[in-house]
Amino acid sequence: MSINTQVKVNSKQQQKQLENRGCLLVKCPDKPGIVSVLSTFLHNHGSNIIESSQYSSDPENGIFFIRIEYHRENLLIEKENMENDFRDIAAAHDMEYDFSYRNDRKRSAIFVSKETHCLMELLWEWQNGDLDTDIVVVISNHEDARPIVESLGIPFHYIPANKDIRKQVEEEQIGLMDKYEVDLLILARYMQILTPDFVRHFESRIINIHHSFLPAFIGAGPYERAYERGVKLIGATSHYVTNNLDEGPIIEQDVERVDHRDDVINLKKIGRQIERRVLAKAVKWHLENRIIVEGNKTIVFH
Amino acid sequence: MSINTQVKVNSKQQQKQLENRGCLLVKCPDKPGIVSVLSTFLHNHGSNIIESSQYSSDPENGIFFIRIEYHRENLLIEKENMENDFRDIAAAHDMEYDFSYRNDRKRSAIFVSKETHCLMELLWEWQNGDLDTDIVVVISNHEDARPIVESLGIPFHYIPANKDIRKQVEEEQIGLMDKYEVDLLILARYMQILTPDFVRHFESRIINIHHSFLPAFIGAGPYERAYERGVKLIGATSHYVTNNLDEGPIIEQDVERVDHRDDVINLKKIGRQIERRVLAKAVKWHLENRIIVEGNKTIVFH
Amino acid sequence: MSINTQVKVNSKQQQKQLENRGCLLVKCPDKPGIVSVLSTFLHNHGSNIIESSQYSSDPENGIFFIRIEYHRENLLIEKENMENDFRDIAAAHDMEYDFSYRNDRKRSAIFVSKETHCLMELLWEWQNGDLDTDIVVVISNHEDARPIVESLGIPFHYIPANKDIRKQVEEEQIGLMDKYEVDLLILARYMQILTPDFVRHFESRIINIHHSFLPAFIGAGPYERAYERGVKLIGATSHYVTNNLDEGPIIEQDVERVDHRDDVINLKKIGRQIERRVLAKAVKWHLENRIIVEGNKTIVFH
Amino acid sequence: MSINTQVKVNSKQQQKQLENRGCLLVKCPDKPGIVSVLSTFLHNHGSNIIESSQYSSDPENGIFFIRIEYHRENLLIEKENMENDFRDIAAAHDMEYDFSYRNDRKRSAIFVSKETHCLMELLWEWQNGDLDTDIVVVISNHEDARPIVESLGIPFHYIPANKDIRKQVEEEQIGLMDKYEVDLLILARYMQILTPDFVRHFESRIINIHHSFLPAFIGAGPYERAYERGVKLIGATSHYVTNNLDEGPIIEQDVERVDHRDDVINLKKIGRQIERRVLAKAVKWHLENRIIVEGNKTIVFH
Incomplete structure (x- = not known):
């Protein structure tokens, strides 16, 4: 560690990549088709899933949790649009959710x-x-x-x-x-x-x-x-x-x-x-x- | 361990559950929408995803790997049908894949x-x-x-x-x-x-x-x-x-x-x-x- | 593990070695010279210390603990003699102690x-x-x-x-x-x-x-x-x-x-x-x- | 860690204790009585063994290694004397050895x-x-x-x-x-x-x-x-x-x-x-x- 030194700054290219990274956390009642709904939503909004992890508290009548990290070109411009479009899906499936962006530290x-x-x-x-x-x-x-x-x-x-x-x-x-x-x-x-x-x-x-x-x-x-x-x-x-x-x-x-x-x-x-x-x-x-x-x-x- | 003893047998109910468990492994070129394609396929075939893990060797032009464990009523009857239907999807996305069933030890x-x-x-x-x-x-x-x-x-x-x-x-x-x-x-x-x-x-x-x-x-x-x-x-x-x-x-x-x-x-x-x-x-x-x-x-x- | 089989028997030579192995545990008030007393006692009784570990609960006025593993030719014949000779030492230094022998399983x-x-x-x-x-x-x-x-x-x-x-x-x-x-x-x-x-x-x-x-x-x-x-x-x-x-x-x-x-x-x-x-x-x-x-x-x- | 700050200084009492701490490392051919010789030497020179660990490469004809940490009042004054007295012992038992003192950082x-x-x-x-x-x-x-x-x-x-x-x-x-x-x-x-x-x-x-x-x-x-x-x-x-x-x-x-x-x-x-x-x-x-x-x-x- 050197004092009076800035935190290591990522290269411009790395920054560019990170600013197009988003993360979606969802919690909802478990039922068939949730992954399909979410992945199709992201695909339709031009996003590529990079990492995805899920957990169901119980195969029957449990709660479903998922974390999806995705990449989307021009995410900072499109994110408001995506969030708006997501509202109906969330309501239909009784989802609690959170969108976050790597760029928003x-x-x-x-x-x-x-x-x-x-x-x-x-x-x-x-x-x-x-x-x-x-x-x-x-x-x-x-x-x-x-x-x-x-x-x-x-x-x-x-x-x-x-x-x-x-x-x-x-x-x-x-x-x-x-x-x-x-x-x-x-x-x-x-x-x-x-x-x-x-x-x-x-x-x-x-x-x-x-x-x-x-x-x-x-x-x-x-x-x-x-x-x-x-x-x-x-x-x-x-x-x-x-x-x-x-x-x-x-x-x-x-x-x-x-x-x-x-x-x-x-x-x-x-x-x-x-x-x-x-x-x-x-x-x-x-x-x-x-x-x-x-x-x-x-x-x-x- | 007791000798001359059978392996612990699961209850009938457990066996019933297991016989409806399937596992799908897929490897294919990474591109947007793969998760959507797979999860929609499974949903359309009455399957609920229980566990899913994926890995991409490289966000750009990498290879995509996924393991999905799912539950489907009457899986043993439907599995041939599902496998047949999957062939077109696999061909379209250049997938190597493997279906396996918990019941087939x-x-x-x-x-x-x-x-x-x-x-x-x-x-x-x-x-x-x-x-x-x-x-x-x-x-x-x-x-x-x-x-x-x-x-x-x-x-x-x-x-x-x-x-x-x-x-x-x-x-x-x-x-x-x-x-x-x-x-x-x-x-x-x-x-x-x-x-x-x-x-x-x-x-x-x-x-x-x-x-x-x-x-x-x-x-x-x-x-x-x-x-x-x-x-x-x-x-x-x-x-x-x-x-x-x-x-x-x-x-x-x-x-x-x-x-x-x-x-x-x-x-x-x-x-x-x-x-x-x-x-x-x-x-x-x-x-x-x-x-x-x-x-x-x-x-x-x- | 094979059934109906005896425990692995050590070779005669190994058994011979083990029957000459003893272990002495001592607990006493800590003071200078304890290790010297014990090691000199063992040396005078023809024993070679193979392993020794000690611990003092406190450098000043603490309690001293030691475990000594030693080898002595014809230990099984000499052990009674050794134990008798040790009594005075133990009394002089207020020791609690235990002699044990590898041969006495x-x-x-x-x-x-x-x-x-x-x-x-x-x-x-x-x-x-x-x-x-x-x-x-x-x-x-x-x-x-x-x-x-x-x-x-x-x-x-x-x-x-x-x-x-x-x-x-x-x-x-x-x-x-x-x-x-x-x-x-x-x-x-x-x-x-x-x-x-x-x-x-x-x-x-x-x-x-x-x-x-x-x-x-x-x-x-x-x-x-x-x-x-x-x-x-x-x-x-x-x-x-x-x-x-x-x-x-x-x-x-x-x-x-x-x-x-x-x-x-x-x-x-x-x-x-x-x-x-x-x-x-x-x-x-x-x-x-x-x-x-x-x-x-x-x-x-x- | 704070900058421009001295290393934590031990209290005077702690320093006093440390300046009376010595460490003796010895390597020599293994034979009965070595521990007795060393512990008796230290005891005769007013030292109390605080910690001792030993290892023998082979019970028969092996090499013996020991590390002894001891406390002695006025060690800094007496150490030269001790080291001189040790020379004969070392020669008699073919020892390589090293005296070190906590005070000599x-x-x-x-x-x-x-x-x-x-x-x-x-x-x-x-x-x-x-x-x-x-x-x-x-x-x-x-x-x-x-x-x-x-x-x-x-x-x-x-x-x-x-x-x-x-x-x-x-x-x-x-x-x-x-x-x-x-x-x-x-x-x-x-x-x-x-x-x-x-x-x-x-x-x-x-x-x-x-x-x-x-x-x-x-x-x-x-x-x-x-x-x-x-x-x-x-x-x-x-x-x-x-x-x-x-x-x-x-x-x-x-x-x-x-x-x-x-x-x-x-x-x-x-x-x-x-x-x-x-x-x-x-x-x-x-x-x-x-x-x-x-x-x-x-x-x-x-």
């Missing part, structure tokens, strides 16, 4: 506290051109991350926080989210609890990294409790934030082997490596519109 | 030598109802496996083999393959080399397990050579057999960690665990028609 | 219910000569496992069980444990709860396999609950049984990746593979005297 | 080319206090890494390199190695070949990261070749550099799963994650004196 905010390893990983992926987002602001209740964030030309806001001033802190945070027009809020080891109001404001748009293999060790001090229990693997979990602490829909999890010689300090060191990669994967999949939340679970189309 | 033969761990794993999966095949014959150049094989009611043929009598051994083997109408030949640590003629006879229908992480340690003595080289992981590779030794299309690979304390005997012990699961996975995917061979590679639709 | 009993995959794995390892134990009896509340167990020449006892007759069932089981002089009791998916009295009778000598990544999903139905929670990895845990359900000292854990497509049936299939290998490892380490239980944790010397 | 140089991910990982670990070394200089044939390196206060030297000027480049590099008194040279994706003279100069002190699972794909373009071969796992290997290209003693390896959809660009992205962690582990173990090179293999005492 999501705008991300990162919240962080003292530990910066998850922030660093995201910045590193972003600089490599591997996170398809604009990181528009970093907010922290500590000053530690300021130098690296500002060196990359990203606005950094220091907002001290504690439970007594939570309401006023969140107002300030929401103000910044609005100002920066944030689509996705990433909690990269932000160690403050968010109020139900705040969470509702950003429903299904907050991704957290929890430093345990959920549902083991919900809540505070997971490494300390993993040590006490004598587990032989420790893990980390990225999930969407809901108002049930650490119980939101899980996006990704991973583990590493530990043994009796690993004290809590070591568990935290090993854990940092897991947290970094688990959060980065979850964020990447969200940005690529690969995740559908269904109830308290996620469908992740790899 | 593939017939497998297993070749084994002295080491029976891979055979045992396959028999275990098969008895659990997790390998969707009829194991119609086991052939070995040793007698070790006879008791367990025969206790399961599977014919066992002992055919001693060495390089001087290869031709006549293979004639006998081919005779048995024909007699038992074998669709898939599994080399479960069969330690004899097959002649080009034999391999050609069963092209893309022989799965082997090689006891190394290919392309490292091609040929004989891979564990000995892994030990000499001081690698920190050992592996196993399942692949289709071609006439280039250990260079056929790879289906699955896996590894385990080892260290300086592991001598060759230990490497072999650890390796047996890897070989067992890697071969079982490859066989299962083949039986579920999840694999397309393209050039010297496989596309595996999980 | 532990006697194992296996309890199993309807699902036989863990039993099968143990029998397979045992037949390969990889489990250094005599399996002296298998007890089950179902008849499923009888044919395979008896075909290997191992006594099989069918004892139907349910919570109303628990006391009398356990009396019968304890009677058999005594009769067969059992050192280790392996619960290979035995689905009955054991009473506190029974557990106390075999303290630190019962190994269980729990079909979840503990402490997640303690108790019944872990795969069902893992499915409900939408976890992305499932696991299994082998542990010593105590009178706190699923809370005994953990010996080994492992996980496999799953995704939204895996229903409960699939989770169980995948889980069976994890359970098999996790239980087999734990049993092997116990038999090799590699495990020291300390509080509610294990120290496992690999 | 090794001095590392990093060579890097255009790809900075491995460099970044090392800097990140170092800033977290997890790499026990002084990074005294970074040398590159590109300017990319200069800003981040200099922002951390580490000297950066740009030395353009190509095969025509190799001799003069290496003279300059050796000059800098001497000037900065470098103990360890880390090739963090340095894409130039080193001459035999250069390698000899730093025997067993150069660690490289090769971007494949050696011995598969020795030499250039490993990801391209992995793609061509259709492997299902890709890997990375850290090893000591010798004058046989990519054939030096392996320190650590790891792999990640890939599939048919991963093109070469993707393999490289996935590979970067493996390279980062594999190199960081190898460097850490070297710095902690956990590695003994024996022939073309490593013994790594974890």
